[in-house]
Amino acid sequence: MRGDPFIELLELSKSYQEGDRTHVVLDRATLAIDPGELVVLLGRSGSGKTTLLNLVSGIDLPDEGGVVVDGVSLHELSERERTLFRRHRIGFVFQFFNLLPTLTVEENLLLPLELSGRLGKQERERALELLDRVGLGARRASFPERLSGGERQRVAIARALAHDPDLLLADEPTGNLDADTGREVLDLIDSMTRQEGKTLVMATHSREVAHVADRVFRLDHGRPVELSDIDLVPPARQ
Template sequence: MSHILQVKNLFRTFKSGSKTLTVVNDSTFDIPEGITCAIVGPSGSGKTTLLGLTAGLDRPTSGDVFLNGIHLNPLSEDERAEVRNKHVGFVFQTFQLVPTLTALENVMVPLELRGEATKQVRERAIELLTEVGLGDRVHHYPNQLSGGEQQRVAVARAFINKPKILFADEPTGNLDTETGEHIENLIFNLNKQEGTTLILVTHDMELSAKCDRVIKIKNGCIEADFMNEVETVDVA
């Protein structure tokens, strides 16, 4: 089985006055293509930092990250941005929509950055927005949408470039329970339909139980790494 993500002896340290803080401490793991994996741990455990390193959003102090066979360490920021645009989707807790763009325009952004044909991008974006239940809200701006609707736009945007791997950082953290469950189901179902690998950062053990694999982080170290027996998740 081929691996979409390979992490080898990863460290990330930060200076705090005269002290050095080790936020990610010698992490090593491989993620096979197509699985769902939860990275769990309490606040401050280093899980979000680890996600940023594996997604190429940050550079490690030492160690190596290979994303879809590409060694991220020697790449420039522009080169890493190109890798992310071609291979990666993101869903963040804070949605990170562009407030001056409509839902449709927000979803179209990643493919427009590639210079792809606007008509094709528009058709794909409308298709995805319809799939997440926003077919009648495509021309609304973020401030005209509820938190759950904004996150659905973000989910559609994450899948617009048909990513090999999707990183989701506490994607339901700002949502009520019912809305959060719907967003979770959308992510898992789109992940399955598109054959995307999902890396999910969460402190929610019920959410992590839906994933194929769980990596537990404590004080920057991998405390446990195991496979789950999960049931199929269907959209409610």
């Protein structure tokens, strides 16, 4: 028997206008994710994965339906309330790392803590410990431009967890990395979120990522469809 879901998508719809055409990205999508669950969203480019993450984080608003995270209906909140919710409860990992180039590694790491007003001694130590855990404790004074792609993404993971959010959203976190580095980063995300007991929603187009997931969904015509283990076996092996 499942308890209350941590994330609920309620008949979620989102479309974009492209000239005269309306491009439907999400069409009455419904989904429930449990606390501490690691969910992977699969889909081709343009299938609506990023849009779905933006809606779950409150960055964007649905045309219809709603998003409930930990009992909070995001679609009913104001812009400011959604931002503050995101600030305190959500961590982000992007495909292009999106570290702020003018801040050092340490400053990038501490920024979410500072924004949420929780930059105390303990929190700072915990954040730096995260940096040690991703193996970059010695690079805290470096600027992002000095780091490799894999290192930047490891800093981004640490940053996403620095303020101890309940939910981690990762948008193609390995999409810009080579295969080996991608695997390392994925393992890191997996281990760290599980250790910290966080809920993780990861969007990717790579089926190989699926092995770390508790459940895997494919976005099909704007709706998430759960895939079984059979579905996830590469065609050649079936």
